[in-house]
Amino acid sequence: MESAPDIDTREVxxxxxxxxxxxxxxxPDLLGTILADDFLIVDVLSGQVARREELLxxxxxxxxRFTEVTRYTEERSVRLRAPAAVVTGRTRMVxxxxxxxxxxxxxxxxxxxxxxxxxxxxSAQGTPIRAPGMSAGRAPLFCDTALAGRIERAEVQLIAxxxxxxxxxxxxx
Numbered sequence: 001m002e003s004a005p006d007i008d009t010r011e012v013x014x015x016x017x018x019x020x021x022x023x024x025x026x027x028p029d030l031l032g033t034i035l036a037d038d039f040l041i042v043d044v045l046s047g048q049v050a051r052r053e054e055l056l057x058x059x060x061x062x063x064x065r066f067t068e069v070t071r072y073t074e075e076r077s078v079r080l081r082a083p084a085a086v087v088t089g090r091t092r093m094v095x096x097x098x099x100x101x102x103x104x105x106x107x108x109x110x111x112x113x114x115x116x117x118x119x120x121x122x123s124a125q126g127t128p129i130r131a132p133g134m135s136a137g138r139a140p141l142f143c144d145t146a147l148a149g150r151i152e153r154a155e156v157q158l159i160a161x162x163x164x165x166x167x168x169x170x171x172x173x
Contacts, residue, residue, distance in 0.1 A: 008119075009078045012085040012112050015119040016076075019110070020069045020091075028060040036113060036122035044106045044126025045097065068094035083114040090129070105129050 015034060022031040032052075039052035050058075058064035069091055076089035087110040094103050104126070111123040 016087050023066045028056045036120040042125035044104050065096045085112040
């Protein structure tokens with residue numbers, strides 16, 4: 001037999017998954033049943049705060065459209081504190097905002113509350129993350145490709161000037 005906390009955890013996860021499903025389906029009606037009336041979101045792209053109706057309006061108008069939401073369920077955690085639950089996790093989202101495609105890697109915090117016997121999402125915040133800087137045991141890069149290009153051009157110039165100086169010195173002998 002499942003304990004009450006196990007049932008609550010399962011229901012909170014189902015609500016969280018329904019939120020992502022509604023975003024992918026661009027379904028403002030389903031989304032409206034999931035979001036609490038006083039829902040707020042801190043946007044992963046800009047850090048701006050938007051209210052429930054602003055998010056629903058952006059979805060309804062097509063101004064905001066999600067084409068992919070990858071959830072890393074192994075990194076998801078649920079903490080229950082009646083009548084609230086906090087879900088943290090990690091996502092990779094591909095979305096279109098005002099016609100521009102954006103890929104966002106983020107950690108998120110969702111706060112759910114139990115209202116009239118069911119869980120609803122009352123707050124969501126996404127924090128952008130970057131891919132880890134280490135691969136194959138190597139140290140993280142200290143520069144980007146633009147800086148690497150400037151360094152290489154400087155090295156080429158130094159080699160060319162050194163070769164020219166050596167040629168002049170050999171010709172002078």
